Amino acid sequence: MTVDEVNAFLARDFPGTSNNCAEVGPGWAVARIDTSEIGLRPGGIISGPTVFGVCDGALYYACFTVLGIEPMALTSELSIRFLRPARGTELRARADLQSVGRRSLVGNVVSWTDDIERPVAVAQGTYVRPPTPG
Amino acid sequence: MTVDEVNAFLARDFPGTSNNCAEVGPGWAVARIDTSEIGLRPGGIISGPTVFGVCDGALYYACFTVLGIEPMALTSELSIRFLRPARGTELRARADLQSVGRRSLVGNVVSWTDDIERPVAVAQGTYVRPPTPG
Amino acid sequence: MTVDEVNAFLARDFPGTSNNCAEVGPGWAVARIDTSEIGLRPGGIISGPTVFGVCDGALYYACFTVLGIEPMALTSELSIRFLRPARGTELRARADLQSVGRRSLVGNVVSWTDDIERPVAVAQGTYVRPPTPG
Amino acid sequence: MTVDEVNAFLARDFPGTSNNCAEVGPGWAVARIDTSEIGLRPGGIISGPTVFGVCDGALYYACFTVLGIEPMALTSELSIRFLRPARGTELRARADLQSVGRRSLVGNVVSWTDDIERPVAVAQGTYVRPPTPG
Numbered sequence: 001m002t003v004d005e006v007n008a009f010l011a012r013d014f015p016g017t018s019n020n021c022a023e024v025g026p027g028w029a030v031a032r033i034d035t036s037e038i039g040l041r042p043g044g045i046i047s048g049p050t051v052f053g054v055c056d057g058a059l060y061y062a063c064f065t066v067l068g069i070e071p072m073a074l075t076s077e078l079s080i081r082f083l084r085p086a087r088g089t090e091l092r093a094r095a096d097l098q099s100v101g102r103r104s105l106v107g108n109v110v111s112w113t114d115d116i117e118r119p120v121a122v123a124q125g126t127y128v129r130p131p132t133p134g
Numbered sequence: 135m136t137v138d139e140v141n142a143f144l145a146r147d148f149p150g151t152s153n154n155c156a157e158v159g160p161g162w163a164v165a166r167i168d169t170s171e172i173g174l175r176p177g178g179i180i181s182g183p184t185v186f187g188v189c190d191g192a193l194y195y196a197c198f199t200v201l202g203i204e205p206m207a208l209t210s211e212l213s214i215r216f217l218r219p220a221r222g223t224e225l226r227a228r229a230d231l232q233s234v235g236r237r238s239l240v241g242n243v244v245s246w247t248d249d250i251e252r253p254v255a256v257a258q259g260t261y262v263r264p265p266t267p268g
Numbered sequence: 269m270t271v272d273e274v275n276a277f278l279a280r281d282f283p284g285t286s287n288n289c290a291e292v293g294p295g296w297a298v299a300r301i302d303t304s305e306i307g308l309r310p311g312g313i314i315s316g317p318t319v320f321g322v323c324d325g326a327l328y329y330a331c332f333t334v335l336g337i338e339p340m341a342l343t344s345e346l347s348i349r350f351l352r353p354a355r356g357t358e359l360r361a362r363a364d365l366q367s368v369g370r371r372s373l374v375g376n377v378v379s380w381t382d383d384i385e386r387p388v389a390v391a392q393g394t395y396v397r398p399p400t401p402g
Numbered sequence: 403m404t405v406d407e408v409n410a411f412l413a414r415d416f417p418g419t420s421n422n423c424a425e426v427g428p429g430w431a432v433a434r435i436d437t438s439e440i441g442l443r444p445g446g447i448i449s450g451p452t453v454f455g456v457c458d459g460a461l462y463y464a465c466f467t468v469l470g471i472e473p474m475a476l477t478s479e480l481s482i483r484f485l486r487p488a489r490g491t492e493l494r495a496r497a498d499l500q501s502v503g504r505r506s507l508v509g510n511v512v513s514w515t516d517d518i519e520r521p522v523a524v525a526q527g528t529y530v531r532p533p534t535p536g
Binding site for chain 2 (some may be wrong): 345347349351352366367369374376378387390391392394
């Protein structure tokens with residue numbers, strides 16, 4: 001699966017989203033949001049839900065590397081820790097799968113803006129596979 | 135503190151947000167998003183980050199009932215469970231504070247669309263008070 | 269279902285546990301640990317895993333009020349916030365179910381020692397029902 | 403800091419604990435519980451609070467690699483996902499710090515029994531540094 005394939009899917013299923021895929025590899029992915037495309041809070045702070053969204057997106061794309069592009073993979077639960085106010089020209093998150101089970105996939109996520117050494121958030125969450133017909 | 139005061143603050147500090155305050159009381163608040171104002175996924179599904187946003191907003195407004203309107207109250211961490219796909223004409227979340235400490239406030243949140251008996255997500259999270267100057 | 273029924277089950281399936289059921293009602297339960305039966309840290313502090321255990325137990329017993337006594341109900345995930353050091357002669361937790369779905373049950377938990385007004389931890393978690401044979 | 407130093411501290415501050423340190427390195431640690439020393443459920447299943455305890459211990463020891471042996475480092479919050487029933491002769495968890503801030507440290511944890519390829523739980527959590535006197 002390639003970055004272009006993920007982004008073609010996003011353009012079709014999530015029209016108008018500013019969240020796209022920047023990198024993928026086996027069991028991991030990087031999501032990216034261009035902060036010029038989204039509303040910022042006074043002081044140029046990127047909102048918490050936007051940071052949640054880039055983390056959730058990265059985990060979704062990481063699941064694709066195992067499941068194929070699977071629109072019906074759904075977030076079951078996610079816990080997120082905000083480490084510092086997020087400011088910068090772009091927002092990224094990298095997700096790494098930690099467990100791939102029959103029913104669910106669990107991954108770790110880290111998000112940063114311009115300095116990867118200073119993450120803005122860390123998350124862990126679960127995606128469930130769609131039920132198999134039968 | 136009134137609903138109108140919260141919404142006047144949001145209009146000033148979060149221009150263009152579709153997330154507003156619908157109800158407040160001592161230690162609790164209801165946030166609301168009009169889903170006609172946001173992008174939906176195919177099938178009319180409200181995205182996970184949008185559901186996160188309404189939960190986070192409700193907890194923010196609930197903190198205001200203790201702290202006053204405090205822009206610098208920040209989400210420290212939040213864990214969210216998605217219970218079913220979110221479809222409907224509006225999205226709401228109610229937050230109830232469970233603990234008010236010197237440094238942080240913890241609350242429970244439940245989110246629903248048209249049927250309050252069928253919640254779309256449940257969350258729990260922590261807001262930190264801004265540091266007091268000294 | 270009565271408190272005595274839950275405790276008879278615990279004596280059989282969890283021999284030697286110091287975690288028992290103190291109260292139950294529809295959709296909720298209170299778990300209790302006698303701190304004289306467990307090891308404490310210097311300063312008389314109850315350990316984090318013990319506090320986790322009383323919260324997890326309360327949620328288990330709350331699920332029993334819906335499922336019946338179901339040994340194979342399993343914790344799927346739980347997030348816990350520790351609010352202050354836990355000291356006292358007994359440790360309690362109350363769980364309230366927030367959502368009862370076909371596959372899983374989600375509940376809120378609060379834990380305290382001698383002063384219910386000063387909780388030592390707050391949690392939220394998910395139990396999964398056992399798969400139905402068929 | 404060495405494994406022996408951590409275990410000498412545990413013997414002193416947590417007398418009787420079955421949770422000890424098996425490995426440490428910069429920003430990471432492995433905790434270990436000998437399951438012959440703890441009560442098991444029917445079927446030989448290790449309880450959820452025990453799995454929580456080994457994860458929490460691993461994160462505590464990982465913090466020591468940054469803070470030194472600091473008894474007053476406290477778990478602020480932890481979210482844990484249980485992936486499969488835990489059975490085996492020993493239980494281990496490895497924690498890796500993801501973020502080291504002025505006030506708190508965040509890390510990822512994975513726990514397994516006899517087969518490291520089949521983790522029994524994955525967690526993420528926050529420890530807070532003790533306040534500095536001043």
